[in-house]
Amino acid sequence: MTRGITRRALLGSTLLGGAGLLSGCGFQPLYATRDGGPPTAELASVRVGLIPDRSGQLLRRALEQRFGSGSGVPGQYELKTTFQTGIEQEGFRRDGVATRSRITATAPWQLYTMSVPPVLVASGTERSFDAWNIPDNQFFAADASADAAQQRLVVVIASDISEKVALALRARNRGTT
The missing domain is CATH 1.20.5 (Single alpha-helices involved in coiled-coils or other helix-helix interfaces)
Structure with missing residues (x-):
């Protein structure tokens, strides 16, 4: 005892x-409060620009949720990004049929002030990849696996971008940019 x-x-x-x-x-x-005020107010002031294609729309929605956009905070920053994906076949059977696919996502981004003229605050490029097996004669399962992989990539990329934006805004507020 x-x-x-x-x-x-x-x-x-x-x-x-x-x-x-x-x-x-x-x-x-x-994401902790500092100086008596929540840092989420500054993140909520980030507006995410339109991103083409369905995967871009999913990324934009994920970023807006992470930033808390639409919470009534006036916009001070604009995030511009694109979202490109590429799929390549990795595994092959002896007859040449692919058994595994790999999807790679790349999202270059820039954070600007909404002043006139806009000032570049931060920029970067986030990359991630995922893979899935292609089962024999189960095309629905392969499509579902590809969609799930794309969703996972959107979540990872949104997380990475929002983290880098938060760090850039913190550095800007401290005057260490």
Whole structure:
């Protein structure tokens, strides 16, 4: 019993010490409140431009959800991006029929102020890939797998872009751009 309490006390003091070290080095969670105001208000001021094609529309919707667009916050920034995908066959049977497909997504993006003239705040290119097996004589399953892979890519790319935008806005506010 005493040994369990000692271990708990040691674990608790280690966790508190670690938290103290992190706060001492300036660590701050990306989406935490700071200076009494939520950082989500600044992210909500990002407007996402139109992105062509169905996958682009899915990416735009995912980005708007991550930023909290449409929450009544006036727009200060505009995010322009495109979304390109490419599919290649990877695995092949002896008769030459593909057994596996790989989809690669690329999304170059630029964040501008909505001032006149617009000022480039940040830019980058996010890439990700996914793959799926193509079952024999099950075309519906192959289509469903391809759609699911595309959805996963949209989520990953949206997450990566929103994280980079949040970091760029934080750096801009601190004057370290």
